[in-house]
Amino acid sequence: MRLNIQNVSKRYNKEKYGLKDYSLTIENGILGLLGSNGAGKSTLMKIIATISQPTDGTIELDGHNILQDPNYIRKMLGYLPQDFGVYANLNAFEFLEYIAAMKGVGGAGLRNRIDALLEGVNLIESAKLPIGTYSGGMKQRIGIAQALLNDPKVLIFDEPTVGLDPEERMRFRNLISDLAESSIIILSSHIVSDIETIADEVAIMKSGTLITKGTQAEVISKVDGKVFETLLENNSLPDFKTKNLVVNTNRQKNKVWVRYISNNPVNGSEAAAASLEDAYLYLTSNNN
Ligand SMILES: Nc1ncnc2c1ncn2[C@@H]1O[C@H](COP(=O)(O)OP(=O)(O)O)[C@@H](O)[C@H]1O
Ligand SMILES: [Mg+2]
Structure with a gap:
């Protein structure tokens, strides 16, 4: 798969740009977006997830213009927003069933799929408790599980490791690394060590622009x-x-x-x- 972002800008108001003439090509594997707060990571991710429209530029997924035809990417998208809100009264099973219904995922295998995902994010034992009682890290993990529900080919995780302890980070890495061969996985962080252990490639962002992109070795070689x-x-x-x-x-x-x-x-x-x-x-x- 190939996601081609070309000359994308997002202008929020007169003087405020979220992204400025941003170009990046992303292929299968795990790409880490690294940048301080305000660098434009969430803006870029929302635009790829077709939640937000750019003011300029084009984005193509395998040659399809997803700005003109957002449904093309939505069908194969898993997205964890940075400010992921959950339904406090639902338990983990109910919440994932609800998301499955929204995404049109169903069928006989759904229960097994939900069990496997809850296992993968280490929530199976708390799956019957209301999500409102979960810790920050547990909420983050249910967010990761919902993003994976529809077997997505394009996965966008906005600051997924916030609130996760080292063991949970390792689980997250294992969970997504198997998918990386056949899908595009983009994750963001403002913490270098989060990206370092997970990403194949790194894109460093600052003030709405791309500073550099490459494998970790390529980026490190610059210093x-x-x-x-x-x-x-x-x-x-x-x-x-x-x-x-x-x-x-x-x-x-x-x-x-x-x-x-x-x-x-x-x-x-x-x-x-x-x-x-x-x-x-x-x-x-x-x-x-
Ligand atoms: N809805 C909005 N309205 C105005 N400015 C925004 C909005 N969302 C983000 N911005 C601005 O765009 C820039 C990039 O923000 P964001 O994409 O959230 O960065 P990051 O996710 O890297 O922290 C910041 O300067 C931010 O203040
Ligand atoms: Mg952000």
Whole structure:
């Protein structure tokens, strides 16, 4: 499958753009949209899910214009909105039956499908309790289950790992990684480590624009040879920060350990292996 987003803009009002001339091609696999709050991730996802219309541009799924024919993608879409509201009085079974009815999923296999999904998101034991009694992470997991209900070929998860603990994240990853071969999976986060463990490819966004897209290795390679660590005197840190992009610090007795990105490392620095977080901070910083 191939989703082709071309020159898409979303203008909310006179001076406010959610997306600006945004182009991206997405193929099967897991793509992580990474960007700080306000970068435009939710705007892009809503437009792909045909919940929101762009002001400009085209989007094609396997050559079909989905802005003109939104039903083409809706039939094969699973979507977890960022502000996923649930029906507090329904239990997990009832809620998934309700969503199934809305999506036109039915038949003899439905009960088994619901059981398997509840198993997959580790909610089977709480499935008879009203969703209103669930924790934030449990609500998020029922949201993930509903997105998967209709065997979707295009899956959009807006900040799916919010509220999930490490074990639940691993479950989520396992749940979607089998689907990635035959479907397009897009997930967003503002936390690098969430994307790092799950996504095959990463698209870094800032202010409604695409900064870069590639495999994790390709994105990381953009800071190869630029990441350094050194020990500084405590009082020299403020000045150092004005001249270098500091990505991490760790105070020791009288000194401070600093990880930074630079083309001209200071004397006494040691080169460090670049990480996705380094690349993200470097590529979204203003002085790169
Ligand atoms: N309905 C709206 N009306 C006006 N501005 C909006 C609306 N939705 C989002 N925005 C603005 O568009 C930009 C992108 O927002 P959003 O897509 O929610 O970013 P993200 O999901 O990456 O945090 C932000 O500056 C946000 O304030
Ligand atoms: Mg968002």
